Amino acid sequence: MVEAYGPGPAETMSRDERAALQRTRLRELIDRLVRAGGVQGERLRAAGVTGGEDVALADLPKLPFTTKQDLWDSYPHGMLAVPMRDVVVVHGSSGSRGRPTLVPYTRGDLELWAAMCARSLVCAGAGPDSVVHNAYGYGLFTGGLGIHQGAIALGATVVPMSGGMTERQIRLLADLRPDILTCTPSYAVRLGEAAREAGVELNLKAGLFGSEPWSEELRGTIEDLLGLAALDIYGLSEVIGPGVATECLERDGLHVNEDHFLVEAIGEDGSPVPEGTPGELVFTTTREAMPLLRYRTGDIASLTTAPCPCGRTLVRMSKVLGRRDDMLVVRGVNVYPREIEAVLLRHASPHYQVIVDRRATMPRLIVACEEAGPGLEQELSAELGLSCEVRVLPAGTVPRVEIGKAVRVVTWESGEAPLPGL
Numbered sequence: 001m002v003e004a005y006g007p008g009p010a011e012t013m014s015r016d017e018r019a020a021l022q023r024t025r026l027r028e029l030i031d032r033l034v035r036a037g038g039v040q041g042e043r044l045r046a047a048g049v050t051g052g053e054d055v056a057l058a059d060l061p062k063l064p065f066t067t068k069q070d071l072w073d074s075y076p077h078g079m080l081a082v083p084m085r086d087v088v089v090v091h092g093s094s095g096s097r098g099r100p101t102l103v104p105y106t107r108g109d110l111e112l113w114a115a116m117c118a119r120s121l122v123c124a125g126a127g128p129d130s131v132v133h134n135a136y137g138y139g140l141f142t143g144g145l146g147i148h149q150g151a152i153a154l155g156a157t158v159v160p161m162s163g164g165m166t167e168r169q170i171r172l173l174a175d176l177r178p179d180i181l182t183c184t185p186s187y188a189v190r191l192g193e194a195a196r197e198a199g200v201e202l203n204l205k206a207g208l209f210g211s212e213p214w215s216e217e218l219r220g221t222i223e224d225l226l227g228l229a230a231l232d233i234y235g236l237s238e239v240i241g242p243g244v245a246t247e248c249l250e251r252d253g254l255h256v257n258e259d260h261f262l263v264e265a266i267g268e269d270g271s272p273v274p275e276g277t278p279g280e281l282v283f284t285t286t287r288e289a290m291p292l293l294r295y296r297t298g299d300i301a302s303l304t305t306a307p308c309p310c311g312r313t314l315v316r317m318s319k320v321l322g323r324r325d326d327m328l329v330v331r332g333v334n335v336y337p338r339e340i341e342a343v344l345l346r347h348a349s350p351h352y353q354v355i356v357d358r359r360a361t362m363p364r365l366i367v368a369c370e371e372a373g374p375g376l377e378q379e380l381s382a383e384l385g386l387s388c389e390v391r392v393l394p395a396g397t398v399p400r401v402e403i404g405k406a407v408r409v410v411t412w413e414s415g416e417a418p419l420p421g422l
Contacts, residue, residue: 006122010259011312015305018313019057021259025286026060027052033293036081039070040293060262060284061272065294068101071238076102079290087289091142093237100140103237104289110149112287116243116257117150120233123248123255123310124206126180128155133173133204135183135191136211137403138162142241143211147182150243156180163187163403166194174200181207185214185222185230186406189350192225204228206249210235210242212405213320213338217345219251232319238295239283245317250309253316261285263315264294265303278302278321298324300336328356328409330365333386337408340367343383348372351398353419357412364388366412368419370395393421 013021030052033040043064049055055063071079080087088107092100105113126132132151136143144162151158159176161169163183169191173181181188181204188209195202204226210233222230234254235242244261245254256263265279266272273279281297300321308316322336329335340354344367352369365388367380377390397420401407410418 007310007312008119011119011255011257011314013259013313015313018259022262023057025260026057026262026284027055029284029286029291029293030055032081032291038079038081039074040064040066040079044293060294061264063294065270065282065296066292067296068238068298071101077104079292080104081291082106082289091145091237091241092140101238103142106288109240109287109289112260113146113240113243114149114153116240116260117146118154119150119257120208120243120246121147121150121154121156121180123246124180124208124229124231125249126151126154126156126206130154130156130180131176131178132156132158132180132182133161133169133176133178134158135161135163135169135181135187136242142235142237143184146235146241146243147208166190166402170194170198170200173202173204177203179203179205181226181228182233183207183209184211184401184405185209185218186212186350186401188222188230189218189225190400190402192222196225202227206231208233208242208246212408213322213326215338215342215345216319217342218350221345221350234299234317234320236297236299238290238292239285239297240287244283248308248310248312252308253304253318255308255312255314255316256303258315260287263303263317265301265317266296273302276302276304278318280324281317300324326409328354328365330356330363330386333384335365335384335386339384340380341408343380344369344376347374347376347379348392349395351400353398353407354409355412355418355422356409359412359414366391366422368393368398368422370398391422393419397421 086106087104089105092102134147138144206229219230231247233242233246235244245256247254262284264282278300281299283295285292302318304316322338327334348369349371355366357364368391372392381387
């Protein structure tokens with residue numbers, strides 16, 4: 001059962017109460033990992049940890065990390081901590097960077113996941129009377145099914161649209177009058193433009209948009225197109241899926257469900273960074289089938305314990321600023337695609353691609369967009385500390401993504417141009 005409508009006791013407990021709960025769950029996790037053996041258990045033993053009683057909450061930064069490479073090296077089920085007969089479903093990452101990372105779930109994991117996604121919907125103002133239009137993809141990807149289960153746990157009505165079929169999506173948005181929309185931010189833009197073109201008036205109050213890093217400028221675009229409060233939702237398959245952290249209607253950071261997911265932000269050397277300083281997010285999860293200790297996500301964000309007017313006392317994370325492996329290095333300058341988007345949307349439409357042209361000895365940065373106003377190239381160069389070229393293409397040239405994640409960055413090594421007209 002999901003907690004009562006509105007912030008629940010786990011979201012509003014004192015820091016001391018939550019720390020006591022976290023300490024207990026961390027020790028239980030350590031015991032399970034040591035018993036299970038495997039790479040995590042072996043690393044704990046090598047660090048001198050023989051059981052949970054050896055570890056205090058303050059010792060967390062001293063414990064060994066787990067990485068995505070560990071999951072790949074143990075593919076498909078080497079990180080499993082329960083008998084295979086206890087696994088009821090297997091999900092995985094989208095595979096946008098190669099092979100998918102498979103993640104098993106027990107029945108208890110699914111119940112926890114549903115409860116976390118229900119919390120996320122409550123953050124958006126949803127309740128049992130809500131209608132949730134769910135346009136995340138269904139399948140191996142965790143987005144669609146996580147939100148689906150969360151809406152059911154909340155007692156809301158869910159419309160399981162999945163991605164694509166935009167004309168049908170607009171028809172059901174008009175006919176069923178949902179108040180909550182869930183999808184990727186790039187597809188939210190597509191739906192907003194399609195609704196405007198069709199002259200459809202929407203009843204949406206809020207939306208949960210995740211799976212892609214997105215900027216405050218894109219939030220403004222989505223809110224203008226759809227007439228709703230655009231909220232960020234964060235998750236990753238390895239931790240549990242969507243529902244790890246969510247913005248509330250205050251729109252000032254994502255509340256991390258730290259009663260189940262311990263979160264840290266670390267620097268390049270692996271040590272903790274000060275509160276408010278961007279660092280790589282590291283999560284420890286107590287899920288049953290594949291518990292992970294100090295999993296390095298590659299996502300860059302900052303953390304704060306400052307109070308939120310909504311009453312939730314959970315630590316908050318900023319919007320994801322980028323990924324370690326998303327960072328572009330062009331002529332010695334480090335650039336995150338999100339930095340480009342923040343400037344771009346002040347001057348152009350939300351449809352764009354960033355091209356790194358590596359055909360010559362010195363690589364070039366090209367920003368291809370539609371309907372750009374004056375001054376974009378100069379502002380981008382000044383903001384990034386790197387000269388770049390802006391190519392304004394005819395409307396409709398940049399592909400609209402209806403299923404999956406938007407492809408924002410491409411590398412041009414040789415051959416044909418990535419977009420017509422370049």
